[in-house]
Amino acid sequence: MLVGIAAAMVVLYGIREVASIAGPIVLALVLVIAVSPVRGRLAARNLPTWLQVTVPFLIVVLVILGMVGVLTIAAAELAALLPTYATQFDRLLVDAQHWATTHGLSNEMINKGLQAFDPGKIVELAQSLLGSAIGVLSAMFLIVVLLLTMSLDAPVTAKILNSGVGTKPRLVTALGVFAHKTRRYLIVSTVFGIIYAALDVVALSLLDVPLPLLWGLLALIANYIPNIGFVIGLLPPAMLALLDGGVQKMLLVIMAYTITNVVTQSFVLPKFLGDAVGLSTTVTFISVIVWTFVLGPLGALLAIPLSLLAQALFIDSDPRAGWAQALVSGKLPGGK
Structure with a gap:
């Protein structure tokens, strides 16, 4: 058992070192598996092989682009909206300070907390979210290539797996x-x-x-x-x-x-x-x-x-x- 746990830890840390490659590979595999019934139905109708590959591939690509687009727009809209609420944010701080004072907190403690808190960090957080969402686009090329290669190999891979039943x-x-x-x-x-x-x-x-x-x-x-x-x-x-x-x-x-x-x-x-x-x-x-x-x-x-x-x-x-x-x-x- 200890040997198995040690081996698992080594494998997990090894995967972590190549996470930028392993993650897109697993994502592409899951997406290809998700649309495999579409390929199966196209094959059952004896449609051309190129069509069996193209249709599932396009479905997956459109889904990925849609998800990345939503995340990017959400981060961008949040980053754009937060600065417009600067007045409301200041008012909330004043109200919070008044509430804290009335409930026994000293002004010295409140001022230290306000000095340590930087409102600009919220905007920076929103901008970092935007950067993370856009950063996903940098991996899109790898994911698309993996999807294409896996889609091309899917019919042969299925036959190879079936041949191993014996x-x-x-x-x-x-x-x-x-x-x-x-x-x-x-x-x-x-x-x-x-x-x-x-x-x-x-x-x-x-x-x-x-x-x-x-x-x-x-x-x-x-x-x-x-x-x-x-x-x-x-x-x-x-x-x-x-x-x-x-x-x-x-x-x-x-x-x-x-x-x-x-x-x-x-x-x-x-x-x-x-x-x-x-x-x-x-x-x-x-x-x-x-x-x-x-x-x-x-x-x-x-x-x-x-x-x-x-x-x-x-x-x-x-x-x-x-x-x-x-x-x-x-x-x-x-x-x-």
């Missing part, structure tokens, strides 16, 4: 289950993400928060990041609500997001997601932490598919690892 049946079956669960995860997350984002857009529109549709799209994208995606999607509209309408409006936004998140993500989604991917809540949370440490923000986005791939390679393909499979899924071998 020699490595459990591994071939495990990889097939991995692909199936990955697609189910993406479908379930997308459906519930759309519902969650639509409810957020309605709430933000009723509360008159600026750019509600944009923040709804951001919530949809952040929905693919388990556990912490809710916070990522909430921060920009909550900040704008605070500057636009004060603490009360911010609390209403937080309350609206929390209610929609609890209903869609906490009560309903876990049942469907647990059945779709077969990972326990604890394993899901740990996977986000581990893969974010290894691959950065992209690791958080790919945490579930990466964990499913690791499960397929090291657990599902091993007939002796039934106990580990039950531990990861949180269910006894009998399904209880």
Whole structure:
């Protein structure tokens, strides 16, 4: 066991050193797996091979461009809006100082806190978010090339995997289950993400928060990041609500997001997601932490598919690892 843990640590640190390459490779693999049914339907109709490659490839590229575009626009709009709220920000500081004074805090402590706090850091943060979003564009060329090569090789790769049924049946079956669960995860997350984002857009529109549709799209994208995606999607509209309408409006936004998140993500989604991917809540949370440490923000986005791939390679393909499979899924071998 100790040797296995040590080997895992070496592998994870090695992947971390090449995260700029490993991340796009895994993302391209997941996206190719996601659109593989499209290629299968085109092949079933005996359409030309170039069409079987081009259509799924274009679908994936358009999705990536859309997601990067939304993130870039969100960061740019936030960076552009924050300076216009300078007066409201100063008023909030005065109100906060008055509240703190009336509740027993000394002016000396408040002044030290205000001196340590630089309002310009908020704008710098927004600008850094914009830079990070634009930085994703620098990896687009690598991702597109990987998508193209994987799409070209996908038909042959499927035949090669099927040819290994006689020699490595459990591994071939495990990889097939991995692909199936990955697609189910993406479908379930997308459906519930759309519902969650639509409810957020309605709430933000009723509360008159600026750019509600944009923040709804951001919530949809952040929905693919388990556990912490809710916070990522909430921060920009909550900040704008605070500057636009004060603490009360911010609390209403937080309350609206929390209610929609609890209903869609906490009560309903876990049942469907647990059945779709077969990972326990604890394993899901740990996977986000581990893969974010290894691959950065992209690791958080790919945490579930990466964990499913690791499960397929090291657990599902091993007939002796039934106990580990039950531990990861949180269910006894009998399904209880």
